[in-house]
Amino acid sequence: MASLLVDKKKKHNFSAGPAILPASVLKEAAQAVENFNGIGLSILEMSHRSADYVAVVEEAVQLTKELLGLDDNYEVLFLTGGASSQFFMAAMNFLNEDETACYVDTGAWSTKAIKEAKLFGNVNVLASSKDSNFSNVPKNYTVPADAKYLHLTSNNTIFGTQQHWWPETDVPFVCDMSSDIFSRPIDVKRFGMIYAGAQKNLGPAGTTLVIIRKDMLGKVARTIPTMLDYNTHIKKGSMFNTPPAYPIYVCMLTMRWLKAQGGVAAMAKHNEKKAALIYNEIDANPLFNGAAAKEDRSLMNVTFTMPNDDLVAPFLDLCTEAGCVGVKGHRSVGGFRASIYNAMPMESVQMLVGLMQDFAKKNG
Amino acid sequence: MASLLVDKKKKHNFSAGPAILPASVLKEAAQAVENFNGIGLSILEMSHRSADYVAVVEEAVQLTKELLGLDDNYEVLFLTGGASSQFFMAAMNFLNEDETACYVDTGAWSTKAIKEAKLFGNVNVLASSKDSNFSNVPKNYTVPADAKYLHLTSNNTIFGTQQHWWPETDVPFVCDMSSDIFSRPIDVKRFGMIYAGAQKNLGPAGTTLVIIRKDMLGKVARTIPTMLDYNTHIKKGSMFNTPPAYPIYVCMLTMRWLKAQGGVAAMAKHNEKKAALIYNEIDANPLFNGAAAKEDRSLMNVTFTMPNDDLVAPFLDLCTEAGCVGVKGHRSVGGFRASIYNAMPMESVQMLVGLMQDFAKKNG
Numbered sequence: 001m002a003s004l005l006v007d008k009k010k011k012h013n014f015s016a017g018p019a020i021l022p023a024s025v026l027k028e029a030a031q032a033v034e035n036f037n038g039i040g041l042s043i044l045e046m047s048h049r050s051a052d053y054v055a056v057v058e059e060a061v062q063l064t065k066e067l068l069g070l071d072d073n074y075e076v077l078f079l080t081g082g083a084s085s086q087f088f089m090a091a092m093n094f095l096n097e098d099e100t101a102c103y104v105d106t107g108a109w110s111t112k113a114i115k116e117a118k119l120f121g122n123v124n125v126l127a128s129s130k131d132s133n134f135s136n137v138p139k140n141y142t143v144p145a146d147a148k149y150l151h152l153t154s155n156n157t158i159f160g161t162q163q164h165w166w167p168e169t170d171v172p173f174v175c176d177m178s179s180d181i182f183s184r185p186i187d188v189k190r191f192g193m194i195y196a197g198a199q200k201n202l203g204p205a206g207t208t209l210v211i212i213r214k215d216m217l218g219k220v221a222r223t224i225p226t227m228l229d230y231n232t233h234i235k236k237g238s239m240f241n242t243p244p245a246y247p248i249y250v251c252m253l254t255m256r257w258l259k260a261q262g263g264v265a266a267m268a269k270h271n272e273k274k275a276a277l278i279y280n281e282i283d284a285n286p287l288f289n290g291a292a293a294k295e296d297r298s299l300m301n302v303t304f305t306m307p308n309d310d311l312v313a314p315f316l317d318l319c320t321e322a323g324c325v326g327v328k329g330h331r332s333v334g335g336f337r338a339s340i341y342n343a344m345p346m347e348s349v350q351m352l353v354g355l356m357q358d359f360a361k362k363n364g
Numbered sequence: 365m366a367s368l369l370v371d372k373k374k375k376h377n378f379s380a381g382p383a384i385l386p387a388s389v390l391k392e393a394a395q396a397v398e399n400f401n402g403i404g405l406s407i408l409e410m411s412h413r414s415a416d417y418v419a420v421v422e423e424a425v426q427l428t429k430e431l432l433g434l435d436d437n438y439e440v441l442f443l444t445g446g447a448s449s450q451f452f453m454a455a456m457n458f459l460n461e462d463e464t465a466c467y468v469d470t471g472a473w474s475t476k477a478i479k480e481a482k483l484f485g486n487v488n489v490l491a492s493s494k495d496s497n498f499s500n501v502p503k504n505y506t507v508p509a510d511a512k513y514l515h516l517t518s519n520n521t522i523f524g525t526q527q528h529w530w531p532e533t534d535v536p537f538v539c540d541m542s543s544d545i546f547s548r549p550i551d552v553k554r555f556g557m558i559y560a561g562a563q564k565n566l567g568p569a570g571t572t573l574v575i576i577r578k579d580m581l582g583k584v585a586r587t588i589p590t591m592l593d594y595n596t597h598i599k600k601g602s603m604f605n606t607p608p609a610y611p612i613y614v615c616m617l618t619m620r621w622l623k624a625q626g627g628v629a630a631m632a633k634h635n636e637k638k639a640a641l642i643y644n645e646i647d648a649n650p651l652f653n654g655a656a657a658k659e660d661r662s663l664m665n666v667t668f669t670m671p672n673d674d675l676v677a678p679f680l681d682l683c684t685e686a687g688c689v690g691v692k693g694h695r696s697v698g699g700f701r702a703s704i705y706n707a708m709p710m711e712s713v714q715m716l717v718g719l720m721q722d723f724a725k726k727n728g
Contacts, residue, residue: 011404015411018609026397026406033394040375040687042390044568044614047379047690080444080570081591084605088589116589199606204408206444206570206608225452225480227445241448242563244570244608245382250408323404326411 012348015326016157016301016339017179018199025253025343032249043249048242056249057238063255064209067263069188077210077230078238078248083109083178086195086208088116090174093230094193095121095148096220102126102147102171106163107134107156108332109176117151120222126150133333134159136293143169149192149216155180157200158330160303160337161296166190172216180300181209182258183342184268192216198247200300201341203254206247258342267342274340274349275299281353287311287360291333305335312336315359324352376712379690380521380665380703381543382563389617389707396613407613412606420613421602427619428573431627433552441574441594442602442612447473447542450559450572452480454538457594458557459485459512460584466490466511466535470527471498471520472696473540481515484586490514497697498523500657507533513556513580519544521564522694524667524701525660530554536580544664545573546622547706548632556580562611564664565705567618570611622706631706638704638713639663645717651675651724655697669699676700679723688716 013020021029036043039052046053061076070076079085090113095101099121103114105128117123124147127138134156143150150171155162157179166173172192181196192213199205212230226232232240238248261267279297282288282304291303306312312335319327329335340349377384385393400407403416410417425440434440443449454477459465463485467478469492481487488511491502498520507514514535519526521543530537536556545560556577563569576594590596596604602612625631643661646652646668655667670676676699683691693699704713 013405013409015409018409018412018606021406021409026408029408030394030397033390033397041377041689042385044390044393045377045379045382045385048382048569080446080608081449082444082605085445085591088591092589112590116591119587119589197606199609204610205412205606206611223483225456225483226476227449227452227480241446242381242561242569244444244611245563246568246610247570247608325405 010323012322012324012351013326014324014338014340014344014348014352016200016330016337017197018205019339019341020343021203021250021254022257022343025250025257028253029250043246046245048239048245053245056252057243060248060252060255061237063252063259064211067182067255067258068186068211070211073213073215074188075212075214075234077212077233078207078243078251079210079233080207080244082208083176083195083197084112086176086210087113088119089228089230090151090193090195091117091120092222092224092228093220094174094216096222097121099148100124100144100146101149101151101174102143103151104128104138104141104153105130106137106153106161107159109156109178110151110153113151113153113176121148134161135291137161137163137165137296139165141167143167143171145170147171149174151175155298155300157301157339158332160292160298160301160333162298162300164296172213180298182255182264182267183271183300185264198251200339203251204247206244207251209251254343270346271299271340271342274344274346275302277346277349277353278302278338278340281356285356285360286364288356291335300339300341302338302340303329303333303335305329305333311363314363318355318359319352322351322355324348324355327352374687376686376688376715377690378688378702378704378708378712378716380564380694380701381561382569383703383705384707385567385614385618386621386707389614389621392617393614407610410609412603412609417609420616421607424612424616424619425601427616427623428575431546431619431622432550432575434575437577437579438552439576439578439598441576441597442571442607442615443574443597444571444608446572447540447559447561448476450540450574451477452483453592453594454515454557454559455481455484456586456588456592457584458538458580460586461485463512464488464508464510465513465515465538466507467515468492468502468505468517469494470501470517470525471523473520473542474515474517477515477517477540485512498525499655501525501527501529501660503529505531507531507535509534511535513538515539519662519664521665521703522696524656524662524665524697526662526664528660536577544662546619546628546631547635547664549628562615564703567615568611570608571615573615618707634710635663635704635706638708638710639666641710641713641717642666642702642704645720649720649724650728652720655699664703664705666702666704667693667697667699669693669697675727678727682719682723683716686715686719688712688719691716
């Protein structure tokens with residue numbers, strides 16, 4: 001642990017998002033701001049119609065397809081407006097006023113998705129874990145066969161829960177994967193749409209990955225403003241208007257890194273090891289309690305509390321002193337949250353676990 | 365000229381957008397990707413709720429107010445979705461279905477703004493220069509006193525025209541200033557809303573500056589999705605959801621640079637000198653013709669053609685060889701376009717003018 005403490009310059013970044021990115025990606029991303037690929041222009045000042053930049057977007061799309069195993073039934077877009085814009089755009093593009101979409105309420109983000117969808121059609125909330133402060137993921141509900149889609153949130157950043165069980169149904173999933181995309185293999189064919197704000201597992205803030213199965217499109221009667229119609233962006237390869245060029249570029253670099261690590265299968269193994277290390281410590285350490293139901297624990301956002309409130313501030317001070325940032329829990333849960341996305345190295349998790357052990361020795 | 369040709373590494377960037385940014389801004393922007401202000405985190409991986417990042421957004425808002433002389437009647441937002449999203453959002457937020465907004469059609473962008481506004485209310489197109497391929501800016505029309513707003517495009521990037529004359533009316537302007545914001549002083553009090561995609565005079569692609577006079581708000585009856593309601597973003601200081609953190613940061617750096625140059629008044633003088641240099645050459649050089657009406661010429665985007673089509677490709681080759689990029693004209697106008705935004709140094713304009721002179725000597 002001592003050796004890690006020596007390097008005060010680089011923090012251990014447990015932020016929930018915007019979040020840690022691979023060091024090699026940051027280095028290349030910085031270089032491109034001064035001079036992209038040695039062409040004598042910054043990536044920030046290149047035309048988005050230039051061959052050099054078009055190649056960036058095309059590689060980002062190709063890597064997304066490759067990493068997730070998407071076939072040609074899927075369109076890949078890099079849009080803006082965050083996952084928050086997809087809350088209404090999904091319903092606007094997929095749901096007619098007299099049709100019904102099903103939602104499962106697993107926390108703050110799904111609650112917002114439900115609110116926005118109601119502006120466009122009927123919303124049937126099949127299940128909610130609100131009564132337990134979203135500390136678990138509802139299971140074993142039945143999805144009506146005539147539902148237009150079933151909206152799920154695969155990982156709940158705030159509450160530290162994750163979808164490890166998926167309902168049996170032929171209704172296509174529309175899924176907010178903002179905080180666990182590319183962290184594990186998924187059974188793609190069950191998803192009609194996947195969306196993810198970039199700033200957790202994919203890149204910096206400023207772009208949103210949107211993946212749409214073609215059969216979801218062209219079925220609503222309403223008139224949609226041009227910029228809100230998925231078809232607009234599909235027809236122009238995410239280049240109908242000037243795209244968020246740099247955020248997409250950094251996503252592309254991150255996906256290159258991800259592929260070099262062995263892709264999502266290799267990443268899942270690494271993520272399981274990191275999560276096991278910290279959850280084991282939470283379960284063994286008398287000072288800490290896990291906040292989420294064990295079977296629904298997130299491999300991305302580890303939420304934990306302290307029975308003794310007086311020790312919360314001192315432990316956060318210890319974390320800060322050791323260069324561990326972003327460990328304070330969201331106000332909805334309290335305590336602590338360690339976000340350990342793909343780019344988080346095992347060494348940083350070991351560092352945090354070491355702090356938990358040291359703290360228990362002194363305060364146990 | 366020879367000395368400029370020696371440095372092959374750095375291009376003379378005449379791109380229409382994304383466009384040239386000040387070299388000092390790019391240097392600081394690259395450094396922040398590795399380590400922001402020496403805090404041990406990249407700006408790409410910092411929480412948008414951290415004090416360090418909140419200070420960035422606050423400074424960006426403050427600099428916008430200071431540079432444009434905005435009083436407390438104006439709200440300043442940094443949103444996403446480009447100016448293209450403001451085409452519909454302005455009408456959605458300001459115009460009831462039974463009300464009328466007036467538009468002036470000065471080219472491709474205003475045409476799109478008109479199309480989107482029609483989804484929300486009555487649109488009265490007061491004037492259009494379409495018949496002259498948008499080579500001039502319509503003038504001397506009358507604005508009906510009961511219009512909700514008058515939409516103008518202050519600078520037309522594609523056609524190289526600019527609003528130098530403003531109509532006399534009490535109707536508030538809603539103005540797309542994407543390609544000339546911060547390039548000259550404006551009479552702010554006449555504007556109910558100003559919007560600008562960042563990627564011309566303000567920063568990199570990925571954020572849109574939206575300035576709204578408070579009395580424009582709260583007057584429409586329709587239900588608006590949360591993310592499309594200006595009030596959502598005003599209440600949360602552009603932080604309702606995760607903002608495009610890095611694009612906003614680079615805008616802030618660019619505004620700092622702009623202030624250090626003497627602000628928009630000093631910038632206007634510099635821009636006038638640069639534009640005069642190249643327009644004088646166009647008027648004097650027998651090989652080139654200006655594309656826009658003289659009184660409406662843009663100080664930002666200089667469009668020009670060649671009577672002899674056979675010489676177009678050779679001149680573009682000469683530009684490329686000399687490191688002048690982005691000089692090819694938009695397909696709607698043909699010929700050439702030199703975008704000479706705030707950050708374009710006089711030396712690059714001199715370089716291009718030198719090429720025009722050399723080319724005329726060899727081909728005159």
